[in-house]
Amino acid sequence: MDDVATGEPLIVLDSVNKWFGPLHVLDDVSLSVGRGEVVVVIGPSGSGKSTLCRTINRLEPINSGTITFDGQELPAEGKALAKLRSEVGMVFQSFNLFAHKTILENVTLGPVKVRREKPAAARERGLALLDRVGIANQAGKFPAQLSGGQQQRAAIARALAMQPKAMLFDEPTSALDPEMVGEVLDVMTSLARDGMTMVVVTHEMGFARHAANRVIFMADGKLVEDAAPAEFFANPRSERAKDFLSKIL
């Protein structure tokens, strides 16, 4: 059955507030992401997009409100937190691969150490994942020997190796040379088509139009708009969104 059709939420933020000192960086943010849904988050620099991603993974504590993942309120610490964190894959702007490990080792490390998979099984699955992102032939190389686009695809494979229930992407193509953006977006689009639940911070409006179920526009820590992509791009309601779109489109 199509999970999106059931509307069953996987990630739910309810009145989340976060301050950095005097700065109200998440201002009463409520958001529900359904299973299999792809939500693109856009907004000006400093609007709180990265913080939103990091709070979903509890890399950042929140001051008030609740975050629920797969029906469970996110614990603040301990084993339960580690488990929840392993269920949410995260891909950052910088590829964050282990420089002194091969691409395949980067992908198998988490499954073997955290998920206690047998090395041979992890290897086999890792190679299949590298094949899925189109870099199986790079498995024995070190990160520095790969292009930026290949490294970011390796980072996606590494996150997928943990068999996450959701994937968070924070500007995954912003650090790439322009000619490599497409190959990473293609991998993300294919993941979306396969039904992965995704929250994607990006300035790639083509991806937002074609792969997202919803677009969320943030400004000053507030969730200002939440709409279907076609509706958002054709008819942004707020002045902030109109102004933002006029600058990037």
Ligand code: ADP
């Ligand atoms: P975005 O990803 O939309 O550019 P961020 O979530 O990175 O925005 O940041 C939102 C605001 O919070 C910015 O004003 C930023 O300077 C501030 N900020 C982010 N991280 C920290 C931190 N660790 N300490 C203090 N301020 C921070």
Ligand code: MG
């Ligand atoms: Mg950011």
